[in-house]
Amino acid sequence: MKKAKHLAALPLGGVGIIGTNMMVYDCDGDLIVVDAGVSFPNENTPGVDVIVPDTRFLRDHAKNIKAVFITHGHEDHIGAVGYLWDDFAGAPVYGSPIANLIAQSKLQELGIKPQKGQLRVAKAGEPVKLGKFSVEYVPVSHSVLESFALAITTPYGTIVHTGDYKFDDHAPFGHVTDEKRLAEIGQQGVLAVFGDSTNAMKETEAGSEGPVQAHIADIIANTKGRIFFASFASHMGRVLPVAEMAAKSGRKVAFLGRTVNKMLGYAKELGYYPDSLKNMVIEAEEVSGLPADKVFVFASGTQGEGGSSLTRLSQGMDVRGIKLKSDDTVVLSSRMIPGNERAILNVINGLSTLDVNVISELTDRKIHVSGHGGRPEMARLYSLLKPTYVVPVHGEPMQMKAHAELARELGYQPLRLQPTRKLVLAEGVADEGEELPLEEAGRAKGKAFKPFHTQHTYPHGFNYIDGLNILENDPLILRERRKIAYEGLVSAALAINTRSGEWVSDIALTTRGLLDEVIQADIMKGAVAKVMQVLETIFPDGRIDDRTRAAEAIQQALRKHFKHERGKLPTTVVQFVEV
Ligand SMILES: [Zn+2]
Numbered sequence: 001m002k003k004a005k006h007l008a009a010l011p012l013g014g015v016g017i018i019g020t021n022m023m024v025y026d027c028d029g030d031l032i033v034v035d036a037g038v039s040f041p042n043e044n045t046p047g048v049d050v051i052v053p054d055t056r057f058l059r060d061h062a063k064n065i066k067a068v069f070i071t072h073g074h075e076d077h078i079g080a081v082g083y084l085w086d087d088f089a090g091a092p093v094y095g096s097p098i099a100n101l102i103a104q105s106k107l108q109e110l111g112i113k114p115q116k117g118q119l120r121v122a123k124a125g126e127p128v129k130l131g132k133f134s135v136e137y138v139p140v141s142h143s144v145l146e147s148f149a150l151a152i153t154t155p156y157g158t159i160v161h162t163g164d165y166k167f168d169d170h171a172p173f174g175h176v177t178d179e180k181r182l183a184e185i186g187q188q189g190v191l192a193v194f195g196d197s198t199n200a201m202k203e204t205e206a207g208s209e210g211p212v213q214a215h216i217a218d219i220i221a222n223t224k225g226r227i228f229f230a231s232f233a234s235h236m237g238r239v240l241p242v243a244e245m246a247a248k249s250g251r252k253v254a255f256l257g258r259t260v261n262k263m264l265g266y267a268k269e270l271g272y273y274p275d276s277l278k279n280m281v282i283e284a285e286e287v288s289g290l291p292a293d294k295v296f297v298f299a300s301g302t303q304g305e306g307g308s309s310l311t312r313l314s315q316g317m318d319v320r321g322i323k324l325k326s327d328d329t330v331v332l333s334s335r336m337i338p339g340n341e342r343a344i345l346n347v348i349n350g351l352s353t354l355d356v357n358v359i360s361e362l363t364d365r366k367i368h369v370s371g372h373g374g375r376p377e378m379a380r381l382y383s384l385l386k387p388t389y390v391v392p393v394h395g396e397p398m399q400m401k402a403h404a405e406l407a408r409e410l411g412y413q414p415l416r417l418q419p420t421r422k423l424v425l426a427e428g429v430a431d432e433g434e435e436l437p438l439e440e441a442g443r444a445k446g447k448a449f450k451p452f453h454t455q456h457t458y459p460h461g462f463n464y465i466d467g468l469n470i471l472e473n474d475p476l477i478l479r480e481r482r483k484i485a486y487e488g489l490v491s492a493a494l495a496i497n498t499r500s501g502e503w504v505s506d507i508a509l510t511t512r513g514l515l516d517e518v519i520q521a522d523i524m525k526g527a528v529a530k531v532m533q534v535l536e537t538i539f540p541d542g543r544i545d546d547r548t549r550a551a552e553a554i555q556q557a558l559r560k561h562f563k564h565e566r567g568k569l570p571t572t573v574v575q576f577v578e579v
């Protein structure tokens with residue numbers, strides 16, 4: 001019997017957005033999932049903890065999921081593993097040793113017990129074969145230890161899913177992109193590269209980690225007072241060597257922040273932790289007893305996160321016995337992630353108010369390099385892999401567009417993903433149990449099969465982790481929350497005689513986030529008068545015989561009143577209290 005065969009990609013996240021990375025590859029109905037990331041809330045999602053991909057597609061195809069592959073341990077790739085664990089339906093989840101430890105801790109935090117052997121360690125050069133797929137981890141340079149590109153081989157061609165990468169020929173610590181292996185994969189033929197677009201608008205290379213650390217060494221050598229150092233806590237390839245340099249210069253090192261201490265624990269467990277640090281690390285509480293030139297403190301919070309050590313220090317607060325003073329130096333070895341500028345500037349302004357010496361990318365361009373390759377590195381990758389198609393992922397629309405244009409300039413065919421529609425890379429009909437002859441897929445003898453997006457759609461969107469709740473594709477609660485945040489709230493209670501239905505007193509009003517009820521008591525009084533006047537007009541005998549109508553009338557009267565008096569349309573809640 002003949003059966004339809006295909007190779008397709010379905011993005012569940014990470015397309016048109018930096019964050020919530022999740023890609024599904026489908027070969028003849030076998031599915032693999034690459035990454036399970038989160039993105040972080042913004043002003044449109046107040047109160048939300050993190051945002052995860054909508055995984056209804058996975059739930060609908062639970063039986064077909066062969067495995068999940070995590071490219072690296074950044075939150076935008078691994079952060080949703082715990083929240084989405086049930087959607088993997090028992091499929092094995094592969095990742096590097098450090099990704100494996102991060103995933104374990106996420107499951108533990110949520111009280112999830114994985115099945116025995118479900119979390120598996122992937123090793124470079126040892127492909128995992130599952131169903132129609134063979135997946136090989138290829139080491140790449142990036143700003144977190146153990147980052148990988150995936151070479152995904154199927155009967156219809158090889159897809160390289162780059163993950164986050166750059167080329168760094170002078171990385172003092174961590175992976176160097178395995179160009180030799182990438183070139184070999186390229187020689188065997190690559191159908192498509194699904195590539196990181198983050199720095200597709202950057203004309204220059206990301207830059208090497210080596211010179212950054214040499215520069216930080218100079219800063220340590222030339223600073224007399226206490227040094228506070230902030231960089232991304234997950235960037236152990238910078239945190240550990242810099243801490244080592246500080247220790248070698250005779251400074252004791254303290255680490256502030258939960259994430260960095262967690263990462264240090266993983267580094268110890270996996271043998272990355274340098275011996276020279278072992279007797280030089282102290283508790284934060286010991287810092288105040290030391291001479292200034294013997295202090296090096298790692299402080300978390302490069303993005304101005306509320307509650308982080310650096311943010312609190314910048315506000316003059318005491319963090320575990322440490323307060324900033326005017327001859328301290330704070331080094332921000334990081335970049336401003338778009339959207340966080342204001343929060344970071346608040347931190348820098350706070351530090352400036354405290355008269356602390358601040359070194360950041362605003363004044364010192366050598367203080368940080370990106371973990372994502374710029375256009376020259378993207379070109380370098382494509383010259384190794386020589387793919388038929390380039391599919392931009394991991395970017396906002398502007399970056400994905402720039403990536404597609406670069407691919408075209410370089411002579412590769414770009415394909416733009418459309419979330420909600422499958423991108424079909426090969427398709428045809430073959431006998432059951434047989435694979436599709438490549439001639440039929442149309443790719444033999446140079447005749448290119450034309451990839452296309454299917455007509456029918458699949459569910460795509462975002463779910464919001466909100467305290468203990470998950471808001472699934474439900475904009476209602478967030479809309480209400482935003483509205484209350486911007487317009488305030490009025491609660492109205494009307495006491496009604498149970499038997500007669502008559503109101504027994506004037507309406508009682510309480511507001512939140514709208515006005516000062518004491519100072520502006522006359523506006524409140526006016527509101528009560530307006531409501532009672534409306535009720536008396538509609539229900540002249542003083543009896544409420546239609547509560548829905550009464551509630552609507554009260555709401556309208558209140559909104560009209562506060563619009564007129566305060567220029568605000570508050571959310572109104574009406575209750576009838578029977579007495
Ligand atoms: Zn990353």
Ligand SMILES: [Zn+2]
Pocket residue numbers: 074076077164394
């Ligand atoms: Zn990423």
